[in-house]
Amino acid sequence: MISFVFSNPRHHLDMMVPVARELRARGTACQFVSLTGLRGFPTPDLAARLPGVALHSALPRIRRSPSAGAGLGTNGGRGARARQLATRMLWRLALQPSLRWWLRGSAVVAVPNDAAFPYGELAASLRTHTTPFALLQEGIRFPLPTETTAGHAYGSSGASAICVWGEASAAHFRAVGAPARSIHVTGNPRFDEVEPRAWAADGRALAARLGLTRAPLVYLSNTIDDQGFCTTAEKLALFTRFLRKARPVAAAADRAIVVKLHARESVDAFRAAARDLPGVHVLGAEPLFAVLAMGHAAVVLASTVGLEALAFGLPLGVLEIPGHGHVFDYVSSGAARPLRLSTLAADVGQLLAAGAADTRAAGAYLEHHMAHRGEAAARIATCLDELRTS
Numbered sequence: 001m002i003s004f005v006f007s008n009p010r011h012h013l014d015m016m017v018p019v020a021r022e023l024r025a026r027g028t029a030c031q032f033v034s035l036t037g038l039r040g041f042p043t044p045d046l047a048a049r050l051p052g053v054a055l056h057s058a059l060p061r062i063r064r065s066p067s068a069g070a071g072l073g074t075n076g077g078r079g080a081r082a083r084q085l086a087t088r089m090l091w092r093l094a095l096q097p098s099l100r101w102w103l104r105g106s107a108v109v110a111v112p113n114d115a116a117f118p119y120g121e122l123a124a125s126l127r128t129h130t131t132p133f134a135l136l137q138e139g140i141r142f143p144l145p146t147e148t149t150a151g152h153a154y155g156s157s158g159a160s161a162i163c164v165w166g167e168a169s170a171a172h173f174r175a176v177g178a179p180a181r182s183i184h185v186t187g188n189p190r191f192d193e194v195e196p197r198a199w200a201a202d203g204r205a206l207a208a209r210l211g212l213t214r215a216p217l218v219y220l221s222n223t224i225d226d227q228g229f230c231t232t233a234e235k236l237a238l239f240t241r242f243l244r245k246a247r248p249v250a251a252a253a254d255r256a257i258v259v260k261l262h263a264r265e266s267v268d269a270f271r272a273a274a275r276d277l278p279g280v281h282v283l284g285a286e287p288l289f290a291v292l293a294m295g296h297a298a299v300v301l302a303s304t305v306g307l308e309a310l311a312f313g314l315p316l317g318v319l320e321i322p323g324h325g326h327v328f329d330y331v332s333s334g335a336a337r338p339l340r341l342s343t344l345a346a347d348v349g350q351l352l353a354a355g356a357a358d359t360r361a362a363g364a365y366l367e368h369h370m371a372h373r374g375e376a377a378a379r380i381a382t383c384l385d386e387l388r389t390s
Contacts, residue, residue, distance in 0.1 A: 001029045001030070001031060001105055001106050001107055002020075002023060002028060002029070002030050002031075002106070002107060002108045002109075002110065002384050002385075002388060003030070003031050003032070003033055003102075003103050003106040003108070003109045003110070004016045004019075004020060004030065004031070004032045004033070004109075004110045005032075005033045005035060005058075005099070005103075005109060005110070005111050005112075005119075005122065006032065006033075006034060006035065006036070006112060007034075007035035007036055007038055007039050007041075007112075007113075008036070008039065008041070008112075008138075008263065009034075009036050009041050009042075009043075009044040010263060011138065011139075011190065011304075012112045012138065013044065013046075013049075014189070014190045015112070015136060015138070015188060015189045015190050016032070016110065016112075016136065016189075017046070017049050017050060018189040018192060018193075018376075018377035019110070019136075019189055019377050019380045019381050019384070020032070020050055020053060021050065021377070022377045022378050022380075022381035023381045023384065023385065024050075024053070026381065026385065028381075028384075028385055028388065030050075030053055031053065031054040031055070031056065031102075031106075032046060032050075032053065032054070032055045032056070033055075033056050033057075033058050033099065033102045033103065034055060034056065034057045034058060035058055035059060035095075035118070036057075036061075037057060037058075037059040037060050037061040037062055038059055038062060038095075038118070039264070040061065040062075040264075041061070041263070042061060043055070043057045043061075056102045058095060058098040058099050058102060059094060059095060059098060087117045087118070090118075091117075091118055091121050095118050095121070095122075096121070096125065099118075099122060099125070100125070103126075103131070106131060107131075107132075107387075107388040108131075108132050108133065108134060108160075108384055108387045108388045109122075109126055109131060109132075109133040109134070110133070110134045110136055110384060111123070111133055111134070111135060111136070112135075112136050112137075112138035113135075113138060113154065114133075114135050114154065114155065114156075114157035114158075114159055115152055115153065115154040115155075115156075115157065116154075119157075120152065120157060123157035123158065123159070124157070127157075127158050132160035132161075132387050132390075133159055133160060134159060134160060134161040134162070134163060134380075134383065134384055134387060135155060135157075135159040135161070135162045135163065136163050136380065137162070137163060137164045137165050137169055137188070139303065139304045140165075140169075140303065140304045140306075140307065140328055140369070141154065141155070141164075141169050141172040141173070142172065142302075142327065142328050142329075145227065145228030145229060153176040153177075154176070155172075155173045155176050155178045156176050156177050156178060159178070159182060160182060160387055161182055161184055161383050161384075161387055162178055162182050162183050162184065163184050163186040163379075163380045163383055164183055164184065164185055164186065165185075165186075165187060165188045165369060165370050165371065166185060166187070166367070166368055166369040166370050166371040167185060167368055167371065168329070168368050168369045169185075169369070170183050170185055184379070184383050185371050185372070186371075186372060186376050186379035186380045186383060187370060187371050187372035187373060187375060187376030187379060188370055188376050189376045189377040189380065191307075191308075191311065191370050191373045191376065192373060192374050192375070192376050192377055193374075194289070194308070194311050194312075194373070196289075196292075196293060196311070196312045196313060199287075199289045199290055199292070199293035199312075200293055202287065202289070202290035202293060203290050203291075203292070203293025203294035203295075204293075204294065205290075206286060206290045206291065206293075206294055207294040210256070210258070210281050212256055212258075212294070213254075214253075214254050214255050214256075214296070215255065215294060215295055215296035216250075216255050216256040216257060216258040216281075216294065216295060216296060217246065217250050217255050217256070217257050217258070217295070217296060217297055217298075217299065217348070217351075217352060218257075218258050218259075218260060218291055218292065218295040218296075218297070218298045218299065218309070218314070219239075219242065219257055219258070219259045219260070219298075219299045220260050220298055220299065220300045220301075220303065220305040220306070220309065221235075221239065221259065221260070221261050221262060221265055221270070221301060222262045222265075222300070222301055222302060222303035222305065223262050223264055223265060224301050224302050224321060224327075226264070227302060229302065229321050229323075229324050229327070230321065230322070230323075232269075234322070236269060236270070236273050238319070238321070238322065239259075239270065239273055240273050241341070241344075242299070242319060242339075242344065243257065243273070243274060243277060243280060245344035245345045245348065246299075246344065246345070246348040247277060247279060247280065248345070249345050249348045249349045249352065250279065250348070250352065251278075251279055253349075253352050255296060255352065256279045256280070256281060257279060257280045257281070258281045258283060258291060258294075258295070259274070259280065259281065259282040259283060260283050260286070260288060260291045260305075261282070261283070262303070267282060267283075267284055270282045288305065288308065289308070289312075292308060292309055292312040292314060293312065295309070295312070295314050296314070296352065297314055297315040297316070297317065297351050297352055297354060298314045298315070298316050298317070299316075299317045299318070299319055299339065299351070300316065300317075300318055300319070300330070300336075301318070301319055301321060301327065302321065302327035302328060306318070306328070306330050306336065307366065307369060307370055310335060310336075310362040310365070310366055311366060311370075313362075315337070315351055315354035315355070316330060316335065316336035316337065316362075317336060317337045317338070317339045317347065317348070317351040318330045318331050318336045318337070318338060318339060319339045320338065320339060320340050320341050322341070326338050333365055334365075335362050335365035337350060337351050337354065339351070
């Protein structure tokens with residue numbers, strides 16, 4: 001039995017379900033154990049995507065929404081000691097016994113994280129019971145302030161196998177101390193079937209619903225506050241600063257600004273920041289690929305969605321984070337344009353005017369970061385099966 005443990009019903013399942021489907025086709029039994037209740041998500045229904053595969057919930061939904069109490073398990077900041085005590089109690093009294101029960105008999109456990117709560121605790125427990133576990137890379141990797149504070153880096157908890165997206169990620173994991181023998185360049189199953197043309201109709205329908213006549217500038221936010229780059233208030237202030245400079249430039253080009261948030265971010269907070277600003281649309285749960293399919297260009301902070309925007313052929317801009325600059329290597333590699341706070345309006349104008357040269361430069365960059373597109377699920381399935389039979 002191979003067990004998949006997940007806490008995000010979107011991107012975690014998007015990369016795990018294709019692997020489980022491949023394993024089942026090979027005759028390997030699988031099950032899923034959900035931690036979505038910890039993050040404020042309901043337990044998803046897998047019946048349509050994986051008929052007959054068992055899904056267990058390790059914890060009831062303990063937050064009213066993903067954006068409520070999102071700091072649980074994070075390090076540092078106001079209330080750090082109280083959070084640490086709460087997480088220790090939650091682990092010992094609820095999660096540890098529940099996970100021990102549902103994972104009993106597992107030959108291999110696949111997880112998307114080995115550092116954030118409660119995955120670090122789970123990794124330690126699996127090592128104690130000599131159960132091999134595989135880390136399936138969940139997002140682009142670079143040193144985070146929270147990891148520096150905690151002294152514990154993602155990928156350093158003793159996974160028997162680390163399935164990474166590309167050679168760039170492999171270098172990162174070697175740098176944090178993961179043994180080279182444990183690192184397998186498999187690619188990301190989420191990209192196996194990314195076909196922009198297949199989402200074109202959804203993109204047109206979303207644009208029509210928003211009343212857009214031209215492709216918009218897409219602002220793709222993420223939880224840089226959870227990552228330790230700033231506070232939530234500072235993240236919203238950065239968003240407001242971006243709108244103040246970018247909106248007139250976009251309006252002059254007859255383009256709206258469409259904002260797509262991470263699932264843990266507060267739609268209400270971002271809508272409040274954009275209140276009374278015409279031409280700004282803060283979306284709810286619309287599919288990311290539909291948003292990208294209707295976009296003209298994209299802006300990111302520090303997340304994987306930059307790769308997805310490039311895969312959809314969008315010119316990419318990276319917004320400077322105060323005190324940290326342009327995070328990840330999007331800009332330094334030449335795959336994206338820097339959006340500097342000191343020259344933001346001019347930089348946004350250049351991004352909106354960008355064309356084929358930007359997208360041509362993205363091809364080699366994507367391969368370096370996202371290898372084996374179309375084969376990733378099969379490669380990860382092989383890795384897990386080899387762990388199971390070793």
